[in-house]
Amino acid sequence: MPIASTQVRPHDRASVAIICTLGLTIAFVLTGNAGWAILAGIATVGLGVVARIFSRQAPGPMPHRFRGVLFLPRGPHSSAHLHRILEPRAGERILEIGPGVGIHAVPMAAALVPGGVLEAMDAQVAMLADLEHRADRASVTNIVTTQGNAQRLPYVDRSFDAAYLIGVLGEVPDGDAALRELRRVLKPDGRLIIGEMVLDPDYVTLSALTRAAENAGFLFDRRQGPKAAYFARFVPGDR
Secondary structure, three states, X not given: OOOOOOOOOHHHHHHHHHHHHHHHHHXXXXXXXXXXXXXHHHHHHHHHHHHHHHHHHOOOOOOHHHHHHHHOOOHHHOHHHHHHHHOOOOOOEEEEEOOOOOOOHHHHHHHOOOOOEEEEEEOOHHHHHHHHHHHHHOOOOOEEEEEOEOOEXXXXXXXXXXXXXXXXXXXXXXXXXXXXXXXXXXXXXEEEEEEEEOOOOXXXXXXXHHHHHHHOOEEEEEEEOOOOEEEEEEEEOOO
16 A cells, blocks of 8 residues: 655664764864764764664655755766666656655656656655655656555556666565566566665665566666665566
C-alpha cells in the first residue's frame, strides 16, 4: 500500500547531526584547529555508524519535514552528472522513483521535450506536491506524479525507456522486490540508473547493488563517479 506520511526516523536525526559535525570538521581544518577537527571527525564517523544501524532496522522514506536536506549541493549526484550517464532523449518515457522535491525531476523532464514524459512516483503526497509546485514555477508541464510503492509499481510491463532512483533504494523495505519491478517495467533496451552516496545512512554499496541487480535480471553497464558517491548504470539482461 502507498505510504501517506512518515514519522521521523532515528537516523534522520542522526543524519542532521552528521551534516553539522561534518561542517564543524571542515571549519576546524580550515582554521587550523587540528585537535577539534579530529574530535568532530570522530563524532561524524560515530554518528554515521549509529545512523546506518538504525537505517537497516527501520528502512523507510525520508520524512517530508527533512526535505531541506535535498537542497544541499549534490556534487557527483548533480543533475548534469545524472544526464551524462542516463542520456535522456526527447520523446522518451522515463520513471523516477523517490523524486522528493524535484531537484532532478524538473531538469530531467525538460530534457524529454518534445513528446517525452517523466513519471515521478513517491510514497509521500507532500513531496509530490512540492515537486508539482517546483515544476509549475519552471513552466515544466510533462511530469506525471503518482503516489505509490516501489515494491509494486503501478505501471504496465515494458513501458519505460529508462528509470532512475537516487538515494532511495536503501529506504525501500524490500529492495530486491523494487529491482524486480523495475526490471518488469523497463523496455528490453532500457536503462536503469541508481545513485548512492556514503553519507546517506541508507547507502547501498556498489558491490551489494550489483549482486542484487543481477539477481533481478539486470547487467551492470558502467559506473560514474567515485564509489563513495556513484551512479551505476544497468541494462536488462535480455537486450
